[in-house]
Amino acid sequence: MANHGVLLALLLLLPLHCFSFSEENPTDRRILVLVDDLAIRSSHSIFFKSLETRGFDLDFKLSDDPKLTLQRYGHYLYDGLVLFSPSTQRFGGSVDMAAILDFVDAGHDLILAADSSASDLVRGIATECGVDFDEDPEAVVIDHTSYAVSETEGDHTLIASDSFINSNVILGDKKIEAPVLFQGIGHSLNSANSLVLKVLSASPSAYSANPKAKLSSPPSLTGSAISLVSVVQARNNARILISGSLALFSNRFLRSGVLKVGSSVKYEKSGNEQFVTEISKWVFHERGHLKAVNVKHNKAGEKSEPAIYRINDDLEYSLEIYEWSGTSWKPYIADDVQVQFYMMSPYVLKTLSNDQKGLYSTSFKVPDVYGVFQFKVEYQRLGYTSLSLAKQIPVRPFRHNEYERFIPAAFPYYGASFSTMAGFFIFTIVYLYNK
Template sequence: MTTNLKLRQFVVVVFFSSISLLPISTLSFSADSPTDRRILVLLDDVSLKSSHSIFFSSLQSRGFELDFKLADDPKLTLQRYGQYLYDGLILFAPTTERFGGSLDLAAVLNFVDSGHDVIVAADANASDLIRNIASECGVNFDEDSSAVVIDHTSYAVSETEGDHTLIASDTLIESEVILGKKKIEAPILFKGIGHSLNAKNNLVFKVLSASSTAYSADPNSKLSHPPSLDGSTISLVSVLQARNNARVLICGSLEMFSNQLLRAGVQKAGQSKKHAKSGNELFVIELSKWVFHERGHLKAVNARHHKIGESDEPAIYRINDDLEYSVEIYEWSGTNWEPYVANDVQVQFYMMSPYVLKTLSTNEKGLYHTSFKVPDVYGVFQFKVEYQKLGYTSLSLSKQIPVRPFRHNEYERFITTAFPYYGASFSTMLGFFIFSIVYLYSK
């Protein structure tokens, strides 16, 4: 008995000791602080930590905790005891054929399916593993492993004439929520492989595109056949926002994040203006803010409905009741929640199909509201708010409420539209009375 008791005590102590060794941030993520996160950074080479230090420093300065590891570390794992240890993943390991530890393709995809964010950077030596991760996210890199993006028109001018593989692109998506309000004046330097988007995947979209004169080919050999990717169909940087609001950034250039290109001056071919600094730093920093939910993250709270003139939510409505619906929507600014202001938020009063569709008015302090009349149909309805907008996390709210018809004693005693029928009834009765008198008292 004493031995068994001591053994149980030992197991309990070991269990709680192992829990105490878990990173504190495993429990820190919450909807109230979407950016309170710990990020795992996987590298091909330790030297990338210093060669890409500006990008990493920008993340750390914004409060992210980075855990740097080699991609083939045998102790790699994303979760322990059913809990994810990280809320974000950065894959700066394009040549890795196989991750170490328990990390593999399925683990990365499950990480995204669980609502976590990923940044994937590839290059001309991208492995099948990295290509498969991108493919599962709706991005297809050029199948030719030796092909890179070449542009003889929109390239970066240098002192020595090169092979025009250093692209200077300024074809950006027009979205403040994704790229921020600061305008990127200088072209963005890109050197790497291009990709196309899966036409069947409507969740992935381009952020940085190549020009119409670009094509994907091996710069060290002559073209023997038309390139598989060419023109503005080539995407250089793409992003995916999954239905669970997880965000994935896929870039064909690891070098685009390097200190060298972030600090480099740039002059686009055909332009006389030379910029002292490329637009890379502003581009990757602002884009990383979107990927890690520092911008474009919405939450909806306090969804309420009640009859006009009342304040309590009823358990049931009656047909033709006048009601009011309201909800509060806020956007995360990176440090706190701020009122979200838009004029395209709608609510549906729904049963099999929407019977009422109303655009919500806003007081520009986060409150959205509207009023309408319950339709003359009884059954089980839902208040539904389905809000989807490019760059923003989607909102899906629903509240169920039954609607009953009038009771027998709630109808009006005399209905105006029935007056002709009332007249016909009384005139028939009067006519029968007169007929009876005439028939009985006349010879």
């Protein structure tokens, strides 16, 4: 009977291991999509189809499903979470704000889309991620000079924005030519959180207010300080996307043409599809995901890794860095990877040279200080997962039989000693035999 119980537990855990995050294949993952209404599955089908085409397994559930859970038997069932349920007041099952934040703390990715109906629960999750939506629940982003002209002319809440972050790793190498359509609520970034970045900003003429009411006081959010879409890369390399517009991902916005007020250029298609595709590639680690392998150090001229170094030894240090391209690992090429030889503070700081094939290396002399040192590589670059590598190694002084018998620098002292002895001998002879 006990054997049957063990077998049952293993069978239940097997799917969890199959869907767990793999460092060797970061994009072979399962994503939970929570929606207020299953109609979103068809109204946003282009975005979902792009994810499925790229190999993701999407599991759609209503946000109030009483059977909702993110983990079972201590293992997470999903590697990514998409919250397209802005008006949800309470999630079903065992999912709540704490469960979602624990999900991110465990290294998993999150996409959160809100709109003017955003609940306190959704706003609270965004706040915990370093983003503050406008406190006025009726407020939306309004722009009288950078709105889009469409069939519903005069709707100044339909924003056409092209204020993108300048980062190829986040938005891809191909420039997004057409403006992105946005209709929803704006947010600001928490100044205490250095990990959150604006990806899409409003124009200087935009402001956040209730479009149905007259302004009685200055808006709390104005101009380029309004972020429309933001991203966060946590210290554990989990990635978060927060959008103030659920419609930004919709088929209607992805297929719509754009004529921006004040511009004579009419785009047959908005930049939304390219924008959401490229930003989702970054969020789900299809781009900008680094790994370091084959970290080695050895004495110059040797191949084996020693257990201890001696002061003034010549040593060599190397590692290989690769970037995930979405389908395979490719060599990562950069000129700003550094290694520290560290004990309380860096005694040596060297920039690693690379062979354009992913191999980074350098050589240096061990400092004339003995103790317990560390080889440390702390690599952080905008849009890329951070690398934090440390390897401890002791450094010893010369043994008593390893010092030179006669140190050249001490020759003056040797000369002084012998001249003193010679002088004393001469003085003795003169003193004893001089009448």
